[in-house]
Structures are given as structure tokens and as C-alpha cells.
Amino acid sequence: MYNYDFLTALKIEDALYYLDRLEKVKILAGGTDLIVNIHKKSSRLPHFDYLLDISNIEELKFIALKKQFLEIGSLITHTQLIEDTLIAKYFPILKFAAQTIGSPQIRNRGTIGGNIVNASPAADLLPPLIALKARVELVSPGGKRELTLTEFLSGPYQTKLQENELLTTIKIPLLNEGYLANFQKIGRRKSLAIARLSLALVTRIDSENIFQDSRIVPGSATPYPQSFPVTEGAVNGKRTTDLNLEEIGEIIAKEMISITGKRWSTPYKSKALSALVIRALKEFISKAGTK
Ligand SMILES: Cc1cc2nc3c(=O)[nH]c(=O)nc-3n(C[C@H](O)[C@H](O)[C@H](O)COP(=O)(O)OP(=O)(O)OC[C@H]3O[C@@H](n4cnc5c(N)ncnc54)[C@H](O)[C@@H]3O)c2cc1C
Structure with missing residues (x-):
């Protein structure tokens, strides 16, 4: 059982007033993570004495x-x-x-x-x-x-x-002309599923049809979401017609394992992540082809 005082702020200024004068204040926005953690007494939740509801701050x-x-x-x-x-x-x-x-x-x-x-x-x-x-x-x-x-x-x-x-x-x-973006998520079920794996890919295809400034960020693949610079480097500088998609699929799987090591989920996640990156790149290549 947690014991805490409940505070409400209607302005940023009010929230800062409490954060300045009180210690062990936990901020509450929508509560969809925090209230669940309070109810299940999550070990991730640090001790707090005040719950500060900011959900009504219009600013x-x-x-x-x-x-x-x-x-x-x-x-x-x-x-x-x-x-x-x-x-x-x-x-x-x-x-x-x-x-x-x-x-x-x-x-x-x-x-x-x-x-x-x-x-x-x-x-x-x-x-x-x-x-x-x-x-x-x-x-x-x-x-x-x-x-x-x-x-x-x-x-x-x-x-x-x-x-x-x-x-x-x-x-x-803001992104300049020529940027393309793709997000895919694979969940366990169709709704209410926390991502089993996801992938965000942003890239620019220049006037010569060459990939530039690729940003490749998987979700649920590493301890916390982060860019995959090796895979990004393997895509950048390649012409859309020359990109070896299977090779990129292998590179992204290897890069994931280099961060996480091998786990029980690795056989599934390596294949699924390869498939997601290949699918996103194929979509970009087909869009570039119709320019
Ligand atoms: C059934 C269910 C399904 C869900 N499905 C998904 C899903 O598919 N994908 C997904 O990504 N998430 C999912 N979530 C998680 C959750 O809904 C999201 O992460 C949501 O965006 C959290 O926002 P919130 O406003 O409810 O945060 P809260 O629970 O209010 O706060 C979460 C944390 O952020 C801190 N915080 C919040 N706002 C601020 C701020 N402005 N400044 C400083 N600290 C702050 C809080 O102190 C707390 O530590 C799910 C949750 C549930 C219960």
C-alpha cells in the first residue's frame, strides 16, 4: 500500500512550485503506465510522497x-x-x-x-x-x-x-523534400498488444536515387530503442537499384545480436526484424521508382 498526498497543478508554474518546494514528487499525466505500476506495486516505481497530477495543464x-x-x-x-x-x-x-x-x-x-x-x-x-x-x-x-x-x-x-x-x-x-518514413509493428494480438517488435525507418532518396541520411530504429529489439548505425551505414550511399535487401536483412539481425547477445527470442526476432527492414526498404524503392 502506497501512502501519498495528491496534488493538482493547473499551470506549468504551479507544477514547478511543487517541484521546487517538495521532495519525492511523482508526476501523473494520463496514468496509463503509472497507475498500473502503482496497482501492481512495481519494483520499478521509486518511493514517492506526492502524486502531482498535471493532466489539466492546458499549456x-x-x-x-x-x-x-x-x-x-x-x-x-x-x-x-x-x-x-x-x-x-x-x-x-x-x-x-x-x-x-x-x-x-x-x-x-x-x-x-x-x-x-x-x-x-x-x-x-x-x-x-x-x-x-x-x-x-x-x-x-x-x-x-x-x-x-x-x-x-x-x-x-x-x-x-x-x-x-x-x-x-x-x-x-521538419524534414526536407525527398524524405520517406515507415513504421511497422508486430504485436502478439491485433489489439491491446504491447509491441513484440517494431521498426521505424526514415531515409532520403536523392535525385540520383541514392539513399542518404537513413535512420533505422527498432522497438522491443534492444533494452531500449536506439539507432542502428551499422545498418544505416550499409544503406546510405547505395542506389535503390543496387541495394542488396537480403544483405541488409542479415546486417540488421547481426547488429541487434551485437547489442542484446543471444536470447530465447533471438531466432524469432532476427528473422522478423530482417523482414521488417526489407519490407520498408522495398516500399521506399517502389515509391522512388514512381517519382
Ligand atoms: C492496456 C494498456 C495497453 C497499452 N498499450 C500500449 C501500446 O500498445 N504501446 C505503447 O507504447 N504503450 C502502451 N501502453 C502504455 C501507456 O499507455 C503509454 O506509454 C502512455 O503513452 C503513457 O502515457 P501516460 O500519460 O498515461 O503516462 P503516465 O502513466 O501518467 O506516466 C508515465 C511515466 O511518465 C512520467 N511522466 C508523464 N508525463 C510526464 C511529464 N510531462 N514530465 C515528466 N514526467 C512525466 C510519470 O511520472 C511516469 O513515470 C499501454 C498501457 C496499458 C495499460
């Missing part, structure tokens, strides 16, 4: 274009990502990823900020956000700092969020 519920970035408030729900016109226009990969999350109830409550800070190896928004080079803005009573998502994630269910920090904004640099 954290926005999606807006700012200069060369699309900025998303941390309280934007998965349903809002799916329904937003700016997301559909600039980053449909996020819409597809959000569509695969949980059930309508989970998508209506679960937030992008909670998905990021919970830092599950199976968090569906992390692979596309890492592939899109998203940055997170963290605000504390002492000021603001910004990290890339790759810098922010530090392990399975671990981030560099400090005790008195609030994740306020996710900033995604």
Missing part, C-alpha cells in the same frame, strides 16, 4: 509549427496525434505509430510525454521519434534544458529526467 496541450520544428506539448494524447492535421501533413509516421497503441481508452488518456518518460523498450512512439531526431524540452524551477531523445534515454525504463523536472515539449525538426 501542455498543443501542436504547433515553430520555425523549422513541429512542437508537441507533452500532454498531447495518442488520439490527438492521430487526429491532428499538422501531424498528418508533416509526420504521418507518428500517426501510424499512435494508431497501433493499446485501445481507444488508452489512446484517449495516454500521452506522448508519458510514453517518452516511461521509456519502455516497447514504447511505440520512441522508435519514430528517435528516427525523426526529436528533442525534448525539460523545465525545472532552475530553468530549461533541451536534449535529443537519444541523449534523454539512458536505459530500459530510465531517462535523464531529474527529480524536479517536467517534460514540457517535444520538438521535431
Whole structure:
């Protein structure tokens, strides 16, 4: 049984007031990860004395274009990502990823900020956000700092969020012409499935039909989602007609094993991950061919 006081903030300023003056404060957004962890007395949940409900802070519920970035408030729900016109226009990969999350109830409550800070190896928004080079803005009573998502994630269910920090904004640099993006997820069941494996792939195919700036990020394949630089390097610089897809499939499987070692799930995951990368690249190649 946990004992804690319940606090509510209606403004970022109020949340920072509590984070400044109190210790052992746990932030509550949609609660779809946190409340489950409280109920099952998860060993991952650190001791806390205060639960700070931020879910009514309107300032954290926005999606807006700012200069060369699309900025998303941390309280934007998965349903809002799916329904937003700016997301559909600039980053449909996020819409597809959000569509695969949980059930309508989970998508209506679960937030992008909670998905990021919970830092599950199976968090569906992390692979596309890492592939899109998203940055997170963290605000504390002492000021603001910004990290890339790759810098922010530090392990399975671990981030560099400090005790008195609030994740306020996710900033995604806009993609120039020629970029293509793909997200795929394989779940155990059709709905309510935590990803068994997923893959986000963002790349640019230039006017000579050569792959450039590929970003390849599997989900549920490694202790926490991260880029696969060896596979990216094997794709970059290749002409769409010269890319050996089977070879890329082998490279990505080897790169996964180099990070995780061999596990009971390796025979399945190696084959499935190869299939996902081949499928995504085939789709890109066919799109480039019709340019
Ligand atoms: C039945 C079920 C199915 C699910 N299916 C999926 C799925 O398919 N894919 C998937 O990716 N996830 C899934 N989830 C997990 C969950 O719904 C998502 O991770 C969701 O996005 C979490 O957001 P939340 O707002 O509910 O976070 P919360 O539970 O409120 O918080 C999660 C963590 O983030 C911290 N936090 C939240 N917001 C902030 C902030 N702004 N600043 C600092 N810290 C913050 C909290 O303190 C807590 O540690 C599922 C969960 C359930 C219960």
C-alpha cells in the first residue's frame, strides 16, 4: 500500500512550485503506465510522497509549427496525434505509430510525454521519434534544458529526467523534400498488444536515387530503442537499384545480436526484424521508382 498526498497543478508554474518546494514528487499525466505500476506495486516505481497530477495543464496541450520544428506539448494524447492535421501533413509516421497503441481508452488518456518518460523498450512512439531526431524540452524551477531523445534515454525504463523536472515539449525538426518514413509493428494480438517488435525507418532518396541520411530504429529489439548505425551505414550511399535487401536483412539481425547477445527470442526476432527492414526498404524503392 502506497501512502501519498495528491496534488493538482493547473499551470506549468504551479507544477514547478511543487517541484521546487517538495521532495519525492511523482508526476501523473494520463496514468496509463503509472497507475498500473502503482496497482501492481512495481519494483520499478521509486518511493514517492506526492502524486502531482498535471493532466489539466492546458499549456501542455498543443501542436504547433515553430520555425523549422513541429512542437508537441507533452500532454498531447495518442488520439490527438492521430487526429491532428499538422501531424498528418508533416509526420504521418507518428500517426501510424499512435494508431497501433493499446485501445481507444488508452489512446484517449495516454500521452506522448508519458510514453517518452516511461521509456519502455516497447514504447511505440520512441522508435519514430528517435528516427525523426526529436528533442525534448525539460523545465525545472532552475530553468530549461533541451536534449535529443537519444541523449534523454539512458536505459530500459530510465531517462535523464531529474527529480524536479517536467517534460514540457517535444520538438521535431521538419524534414526536407525527398524524405520517406515507415513504421511497422508486430504485436502478439491485433489489439491491446504491447509491441513484440517494431521498426521505424526514415531515409532520403536523392535525385540520383541514392539513399542518404537513413535512420533505422527498432522497438522491443534492444533494452531500449536506439539507432542502428551499422545498418544505416550499409544503406546510405547505395542506389535503390543496387541495394542488396537480403544483405541488409542479415546486417540488421547481426547488429541487434551485437547489442542484446543471444536470447530465447533471438531466432524469432532476427528473422522478423530482417523482414521488417526489407519490407520498408522495398516500399521506399517502389515509391522512388514512381517519382
Ligand atoms: C492496456 C494498456 C495497453 C497499452 N498499450 C500500449 C501500446 O500498445 N504501446 C505503447 O507504447 N504503450 C502502451 N501502453 C502504455 C501507456 O499507455 C503509454 O506509454 C502512455 O503513452 C503513457 O502515457 P501516460 O500519460 O498515461 O503516462 P503516465 O502513466 O501518467 O506516466 C508515465 C511515466 O511518465 C512520467 N511522466 C508523464 N508525463 C510526464 C511529464 N510531462 N514530465 C515528466 N514526467 C512525466 C510519470 O511520472 C511516469 O513515470 C499501454 C498501457 C496499458 C495499460
